[in-house]
Amino acid sequence: MKARITLAMACFIGFILCSAAVAYYPALIVRECPHCKAHVVQEDTLSGNTIGAKYYTDGKREAKMLPDHPALVKCPVCGGLFWVQESVEVDVGFEAAEGKQKVLAPSEKEMLNFLTGQELPKEKEFYLRMCCRWKVNDAWRHVANAKPSFSPEQVKNLEALSAPFDESLPGHRILKAEIARELGRFDEYLLLLSYQFDEDYGFVVSFIRKLAQKKVRAVKPFEQGK
Numbered sequence: 001m002k003a004r005i006t007l008a009m010a011c012f013i014g015f016i017l018c019s020a021a022v023a024y025y026p027a028l029i030v031r032e033c034p035h036c037k038a039h040v041v042q043e044d045t046l047s048g049n050t051i052g053a054k055y056y057t058d059g060k061r062e063a064k065m066l067p068d069h070p071a072l073v074k075c076p077v078c079g080g081l082f083w084v085q086e087s088v089e090v091d092v093g094f095e096a097a098e099g100k101q102k103v104l105a106p107s108e109k110e111m112l113n114f115l116t117g118q119e120l121p122k123e124k125e126f127y128l129r130m131c132c133r134w135k136v137n138d139a140w141r142h143v144a145n146a147k148p149s150f151s152p153e154q155v156k157n158l159e160a161l162s163a164p165f166d167e168s169l170p171g172h173r174i175l176k177a178e179i180a181r182e183l184g185r186f187d188e189y190l191l192l193l194s195y196q197f198d199e200d201y202g203f204v205v206s207f208i209r210k211l212a213q214k215k216v217r218a219v220k221p222f223e224q225g226k
């Protein structure tokens, strides 16, 4: 009996430890704003998981236990934007963060202004253009039968995002096709999808092809059986 209880206890403790290991835990980091030198708090992920996560056709992932933390943030004190990784880390921990303001996620307009105001390395430009795309799509991401519409600046952003993709790579071709679908350019879309994709891409290609056949322009979560 004693041995059984001990085993049950061990299993229970193991379960708790395993659950704890994958639960979302934030790390709070105090950073110095490079513009006004204020000490502000940035949240990062210490641990998390993607259980129950949703993946969308525009590449966005929504995971409650693994939230996305922006790489470019807005200072809550002066409103200046700065890259988290390039800012000075002052302190770490909940105690250090107490009473300090948290950094904000920049809006789509702020990111577009940031993009046009300077020459950025390719990967940073890609990251920001993708963030802008997700922010725009968020407006109808959870809306049934949504009819997306883009401003000229938003169209320009999607075109600039699509241009560098290499059509000889199947993954790139799908990303390019999806931008064409969002823009309602279905002829271009079908041309991009008329390609011999590997079996690995079968589910994705068949899912997005069905959306195009129905002339759906909105982003959708990938769901089995649809």
Ligand SMILES: [Zn+2]
Binding pocket: 033, 034, 035, 036, 037, 038, 075, 076, 077, 078, 079, 080
């Ligand atoms: Zn500042």
